[in-house]
Every structure is written in structure tokens, then in C-alpha cells.
Amino acid sequence: MVWKLSPVSVWRHRIPRYRLIGKECKKCGKHHYPPKLACPYCGSRDLKNIELPRSGIIETYTVIYEVGEEFRHKAPVVIGLVKLDDGTRVIAPITDVAEDELEIGLRVEATFRRIRDGDHFGVIGYGLSFRPIRTNVSKTSS
Amino acid sequence: MKSVGIVGWGAYIPLYRIAVDEIAKMWGIDPFLAKALGMYEKAVGGLDEDAVTIGVEAAMNALQRAKIKPDSIGAVFFGTESKPYAVKPSATIVAEVLGITPNTMASDLEFACRAASEGLRAAFALVESGQIDYGLVIGADTAQANPGDVLELTASSGGAAFIVGPSSESVAILEGVFTFITDTPDFWRREGVPYPFHGEGFTGDPAYFHHIIGAVEGLMKKLGLSPNDFDYAIFHQPNGKFPLVVGKRLGFSREKIIPSLVTPYAGNTYNGSALLGFARVLENVAKPGDRILVAPFGSGAGSDAFSFIVTDKLEERKKLAPTVDDYLSNKKIISYSEYARMRQLIKIVR
Amino acid sequence: MSKIYIGGVGLNRVGRHFKKDIVDLAYEVSLEAINEAGIEPDAVIISNSLGNVLQKQNNLAQYISSSIGLRGKTAYHVEAGDGSGGAAIHIAYTLLKAKIASSVLVVGVEKMTDYPSHVTHTALSQLLNYEYEAYYGATLSGIAALIMRYYMKKYEVSRDAVSEWPVLMHYNASKNPYAQIRKTITKENVKESQIIADPLTLFDISPIGDGAAAVLLVGEDYEHQLEEKPEVFLDTVVHHAYELELTLREDLAALPTVRETVDLALKKANLRIQDIDVIELHDSFTITGLLILEEAGLAERGRAAYLLSDGRFRHGDKPEVNLSGGLKARGNPIGATGVYQVAEVAMQLRGAFPGLQSNSPEIGLVINMSGIGSSVSSIVIRKR
Known part of the structure; x- marks a missing residue:
């Protein structure tokens, strides 16, 4: 058995990954993700957890054909840099999307997905992807 | 005992659909069979979807409608027969994602397509007895079928979630429930086997019809009601035909059943099947004062019959989340090869 | 301030060196640099990023330096992704400036062709934040x-x-x-x-390729002893x-x-x-x-x-x-x-x-x- 995913690390990161918990700097007020122990903008270590907005726009994206080992069955992998509604940026897969729908500025919302299948024996890695906001089935626009 | 009911509900159907004719063509099944089953399309979960992710989507919609704090939920019951983990609860994942943890009950239930229905009974009982304030019940599956089996024409992905709580906050108040089970091996999947097998015609009369009729007649007798007292009747929907047939045998007119039919357009989502039908009736046709019969069925075999009375809280909750019809209209048709890839019917070595 | 001279250099052609392992690659360029400078270094810095993934070898500085006849020296391994080489040069420069060492051999070596490319791409994705970028398939x-x-x-x-x-x-x-x-x-x-x-x-x-390069750096005090004075220095x-x-x-x-x-x-x-x-x-x-x-x-x-x-x-x-x-x-x-x-x-x-x-x-x-x-x-x- 090959351990492709650590059950411990999957567990340790579950809250920021499942609920989009980032940090707010108490000094400069900026939000960031993934959560750090010091503000990447002003260096302050005085931070607090914050639940980030679950919708935003695609600021830039790529369709990856030359994927890593564990993503061969998912190729091509669409990765977006999403600017959330509060300005925080997140790197995440873009799902339920056709390549010709992708564009900079596309509005997207978070959806809980199976990110890493690991191997047949190991743990499954869940997390958030983003999908285009289709008005009638959107959670964030209703 | 407290009076209880449904305070929130939510549906989720994945984006992708495959035409049932495409499956029939692939395996040399007479397209007439698909038509006879009343089927058009079935929903297919994407590569990154499983019963847990589907359950989370449905549960988020239910929470939006219930307008309660996640941590006020005291039980999470997850009914599925496509657990991502054979051992390790799906319910804890959902509870963690939604912020219900840590002070809650949580478990996965298995009773073929009826597990979530039993979850509802359990959650109602916990609220009635005052042990919890609210309970979350999810029925979600990425239903498996052996490729080429007639089951493949219907087995689909999707789910529904219900939050139960006090009747004072409910959109539909529970009037009564009756359960009917026997040991009937009509459909099963052995440990470690990827697809379920079934007794074909044996799944009909001795299984589906016998148990649903047993539960519904038991409920009507218990409550002193007849089919005429119900405005809508929702049955488990293994295909587009069975719910109409069982309704007819029980004495329910087609008009009371048709509003609940989801399977012809989205396939049989197993644990989500009857519950999606219930959601659709709440969203599209139910009015305050209506009496609704909900009768899920699970192979193995058993059925629960629930009677609900709709309240005036229904209307305002409808628009708080996407509806079943919203999901039905949000679709992308895919080919058999795309479907085979998404549901990982093609085994690649990795 | 004392000057740090480049006493010798050695390079391999980058490519698919299937017959050579990480030590073979390091050996050739180290020898070139040492021979050109005409001195043996008293410290070795190995610059390598993917060896503990693609060769499953740690303890690299000790492994490589002792394998190429440089045992008993001060030896470090520096890892900073594809910026490892610059970081290694910085450490060598610092050791020489502080006069803790008087000659330092910096060997950069990477062996990327031992596996199919998707394995190498997976290893390379570890240059990103693993848990919040690579985890998602980036x-x-x-x-x-x-x-x-x-x-x-x-x-x-x-x-x-x-x-x-x-x-x-x-x-x-x-x-x-x-x-x-x-x-x-x-x-x-x-x-x-x-x-x-x-x-x-x-x-x-x-492109994905195997390669190695070495530079032998010497401090000013030591430089006087060299027969041929190095022409270039790290400013x-x-x-x-x-x-x-x-x-x-x-x-x-x-x-x-x-x-x-x-x-x-x-x-x-x-x-x-x-x-x-x-x-x-x-x-x-x-x-x-x-x-x-x-x-x-x-x-x-x-x-x-x-x-x-x-x-x-x-x-x-x-x-x-x-x-x-x-x-x-x-x-x-x-x-x-x-x-x-x-x-x-x-x-x-x-x-x-x-x-x-x-x-x-x-x-x-x-x-x-x-x-x-x-x-x-x-x-x-x-x-x-």
C-alpha cells in the first residue's frame, strides 16, 4: 500500500479547506488565504480566523494537460485563481465547466468536492472547488 | 410528546445527464424497454462528486431554508448505499463541512434505498422525545449498476436533505408514520462487489409493491384515512412507471402522483429518490392544509409511509434555495464514454 | 573587504543521462572545477531540490561529497527549489567572507529523468504550497x-x-x-x-533534464597561493x-x-x-x-x-x-x-x-x- 495522502494532514487542514477559513489581520485589516501565522501584507502576527465569502470572480485560469500522477484520471485539470467578493484570492479547481465557458471575470461559487482520490486503500481528500454561478441553482445568488 | 415536522429541505442533482437511449444503444437493450420504464435521462455525478459531496450540497440548501444555526442540529443521519468509505462515517464529513460538529449524533444508515427514510423516523423520534432540537437527514447516492444491466438505465446520482424540528417552525407537520419490513432478498450487493444484483421481476410484486402497500395501508388504517384524504402521494421511484402502478393499486389517482416524479428526468437516485419527489411536491404544488403521503421503499425489504400536513410557512421557504426543477433544467448532456469516465466504469491503473 | 574568486567551473550538458546517477553527474563537474582551480576545497555545498523525492536519497551532502573523494570536509545540502543554486552560492560566499572556509566547492546537481514525466511534474509541484496549491492539482x-x-x-x-x-x-x-x-x-x-x-x-x-554544474570559490587569502590567478570574482x-x-x-x-x-x-x-x-x-x-x-x-x-x-x-x-x-x-x-x-x-x-x-x-x-x-x-x- 502506498500512502498518497496523509490521514493526519487531511484532518489537520479540514476546517480551512471545508469552510474556507482564512485570516484577517487585526492591524491592516486585510484578509488572506491560505491562513498564515503572520500577515503577508504588513507582517503583523496579530491575526484572527475569518470565514471568507464563498463567491467571487475568476481573475485568471489555466487548463492543465500535463498533470501530476494523481490527477491523470481527471485531466485536463482546470485551475482558477478566484478573487472572492472580499478581495481575498484562492487557488482552486474550477468544476462543472466546459473549456469554452471559461473566461476572466466569470462569476463562480464554492462547492464541496472530492479533490483527491488518493489510492484505493487510503483516505479521500475533500475540499472546495468553484463552479460557474448559474443563476437558478446558485446558493449565493438566491 | 412534542409535535414535529419538516423545517427545511434541499435538493441536489448533478449537472450531467445521459440519455437513457444512449445507454440502451451501447448495450443492445431494446429502446422500447427504456420507454416502458418511463425514462428519458438520468443524472450523472462528475468526476469529483460522490454521495458525500452530493449530500453536502443538498444539506446546505436545507439549512438555507430552515434558517437555523448549524450547531443547533443534534443528529446527522446519512442514508446511502454508495458510501465513499465502507468503514468511516459520511455523516461526520457532512457535519464538519456544515459546522454542526462536535455536539451531535452522526451516523450512516444502510437499508438500500430506504436508509434515509428510517433516518427521518429516527430524527422525528429524537425531536419528539425532546432529546434534540433539530435533526438533519440526508439521502444521497451515486447509484451503481452493472454496465449493461437494465438497472443501468435508471441508476443515477443525486440527493435530498431534510431538517426536522418542532412543528411550530415546520413547513409540513408529521401526522403519522407506519413501517412495514420483511426479509426479502430482491436486490443486494455483497461486501467488496462493485455493483448490486437483483431478482428482476422479483423486485416487483413481492418487494416494491408488497411493502409499500403494506406500509401505506397500515398508515391509513392507523390514522383512519383513505386515499381521498391525501392531496399528493409520493412513492419510491425506481423508474417512471412503478410509482404510478403502486398508486393505482392503492387507489391514488395519477394526478396526485405525477407532480412528484423526478426519476424520468434524473434517474433513480436511490436514497434520494422518494425524497426528491417530496421536495418537488413541496416546491411546486403543495398548499397550506394539504395532506401529503410519502412512502419510500428499500430493497431487502421495507417501506415507511409518512403523512404530513402542509403549513403556511411553506411559501416563504421555497425561494430560499434552488428547487428540484431548477436542478432539472440545469443540465449538460454527455455521451456514454463521458459517463463511463465520470462514474469510473473504465478501470485505469494508478 | 576581501574578494571571493571563482577559481574553477565545471558543467555537464543538460539532458537524459540515463547511465549516470546523481553522484556520477556531481563527480564529473566537481573534478573539472577542482582541476581547473588546482586546489581541493575545504567545504562542499550540494545544491539539489528533488533528490529526496526522485532518488529517495537524503543525507545528500554527506553521500555525494564522500562518494567523490571529499570526505571529512564541511558539507551542507541546500534546497530552495530551482533557486537552490543561488542559495548555495550565497552560503559559500558567506562562509568565505567570514573566513570560516578558504575554499568552497558548490555543486548543483539534479537527476530528473528516472521516472515518467508525470512523476517529475508531481515532484516539481512540491515547489508550490503543497497543501493549498499542489493538493488541488495545480x-x-x-x-x-x-x-x-x-x-x-x-x-x-x-x-x-x-x-x-x-x-x-x-x-x-x-x-x-x-x-x-x-x-x-x-x-x-x-x-x-x-x-x-x-x-x-x-x-x-x-525541459526536463539531468544536469550538474560546479564552481570552486576561493577567498582572497587563499587566492595568493594559486598558480593561476582567477580572473573573475563574486562582487x-x-x-x-x-x-x-x-x-x-x-x-x-x-x-x-x-x-x-x-x-x-x-x-x-x-x-x-x-x-x-x-x-x-x-x-x-x-x-x-x-x-x-x-x-x-x-x-x-x-x-x-x-x-x-x-x-x-x-x-x-x-x-x-x-x-x-x-x-x-x-x-x-x-x-x-x-x-x-x-x-x-x-x-x-x-x-x-x-x-x-x-x-x-x-x-x-x-x-x-x-x-x-x-x-x-x-x-x-x-x-x-
């Missing part, structure tokens, strides 16, 4: 693609315009016997080649680290740490960018090549590609950029890359580069980066 090329798309849109730069970079790099490499790819290409080739991570094509990324070495994550960068089309380290290195060396004759910069991707030109002050933001099409930065211009062919075509053996760059600039200043040779250059600059700017070394090298 690869290093994928992150570069995010930047490239953003840059092309923001500055309205066309596909053909950015293709100037790989076309020039392939031309330069065609003259360099150490280059992995010695084939010239056209803009059409770039546009029509395999998509790696849209909009990046095969010709926008550096200034600046190394800064930054966040790995693109999401935390205020401008997505910027590499702020390149600007910081280049400005600081030039200031320390009392130079302006206009004084530099030859540059080897870190074009791990077409987009990083262009952005580094802009951050180094050689082009306005969004204009680097147009300066290339105007004929700038090629052989005969000032500065001449990546006469080696750069990471794009000389190759990018991750942990070895920065050491290649330093060796190549040293050879240019000595007038001994076997490819396109600059005409009597006096001052050279190396910009070696890890990932998409998570650390940068800016190194000024001068003739005595």
Missing part, C-alpha cells in the same frame, strides 16, 4: 500559466509577441554545447506545439525569500522579490542596471523570463516582449541576456540551474564560453529564482 507550469494569461490580458500582449522569448532562447542554445536543446524554432512552432497548461505550450516551459550576492503562494501577491504580473534583490545587489555593488554586460536570468517559463526583464529594470511593465522583437537583449546588445539559451533551452535541472548560471557568466567574463561569447564583458549578473518568485538570488560577478 502544477508549477499551471501556476506560471495563471500568471501568463493574466499578464497577456492586462498588458494586451499577443501570443506571437511573447513567443519572441523562446525563439531567441533556442537560437542562443543552438550555439551552446552544454545546452539540452540545440534546435532553433519559430513562433509558429511555439503556437502549434503541445499545450502543457493553457496558455503555456511545450516551448514556454523549460555581491543577495538572497531573499518570499511567500510561495501566488494568491498572496498583490500584483499577479509581478515578481517583487526580483526587483528587491536586483536593486539591492546593484546598490551594494555601486552599479546601475545599464552597467551590466551579460545576464543569465531565470526563464523557467516564457512568462518568468519576460517578467524578470521588467523587474530588473530592463523593460517597462508589459513591454519586455516588444523590446525583444525590436532586437534587444540578443548577442551584441547591452546587456546580452541568456547567451546560454537560458532555462528554456540550455535546460533547467532544478537544483543545478543557479550554479550553471554562475558558471556561464564566469566563463563569459573570462572570454571562454564555448557558445555565443560576449565581446569583452566586464560585469555580469545572475538572477536565480525558485518557483514563481518564492526566493531570488541576485549575484553580481565581475572581472578582476
